[in-house]
Amino acid sequence: MIHYCYMLRYTFILWSLICTTVEAQTIKHEVLHLTDAVVISEYLPCPKLDSYYIEGNHYIHFDGKTVPFKVFASFNNHLADRYGIPASLYAEEDPISDYLRYDYKYNLLYSVYERRNLEKKGQIESEHIYRRAGNKTLYVVYALSGEIVNYKTSKKIILRKGYKDETCEFKPIKASKFAVLKKAENLRPLTEEEAKVLKLMKEEKQHIPVFSPE
Secondary structure (H helix, E strand, O other), rough: HHHHHHHHHHHHHHHHHHHHHHHHOEEEEEEEEEEEEEEEEEEEEEEOOOOOOOEEEEEEOOOOOOEEEEEEEOOHHHHHHHHHOOOOHHHOOHHHHHHHOOOOOOOOHHOOOOOOEEOOOOOEEOOOOEOOOOOOOEEEEEEEEEEEEEEEEEEEEEEEEEOOOOOOEEEOOEEEEEEEEEEEEEEEEOOHHHHHHHOOEEEOOOOOOOOOOO
């Protein structure tokens, strides 16, 4: 009887561990087609390096909510490999060709809205830079029509690793609800009314020097 109780207890503990492991890896997703969703990319001032900024988080605003947003579809590949979600979410990106052709279907950073000048250490060049009153953070903001994958995980996962050096520090970005680009169809500038609702003021500058850790 004692032996049976120990076996029962061992089985219960083992089953609990299995359930916990499965729960820790649970991820739900749905593909959404959006029209005129707003992409907000933040660039934070680097306190120890005048005029330079740190790339912050990206967000997407749709259906009255705002969630962290990965602007390149290849992040779906990472999630598919790690969590076993459908391979149909895989993105076939050709980084060099797509960048040169301004083809932003699978990576919004290749567009004219948030384009990186690779010859200037990834400097952001855009005519769509905004700021908010009393805030030194800069934002690149534009509207997106296309498909995204909306995710919900049982616990937060790392969307972007952090770093710390003598110049700047950036904490890791974690979330349990977030979205990833699947395929962009069209991008457009914000209207004045949209910018007003978001409390954004247009900047005259058309570039953002970005600090990148070695």
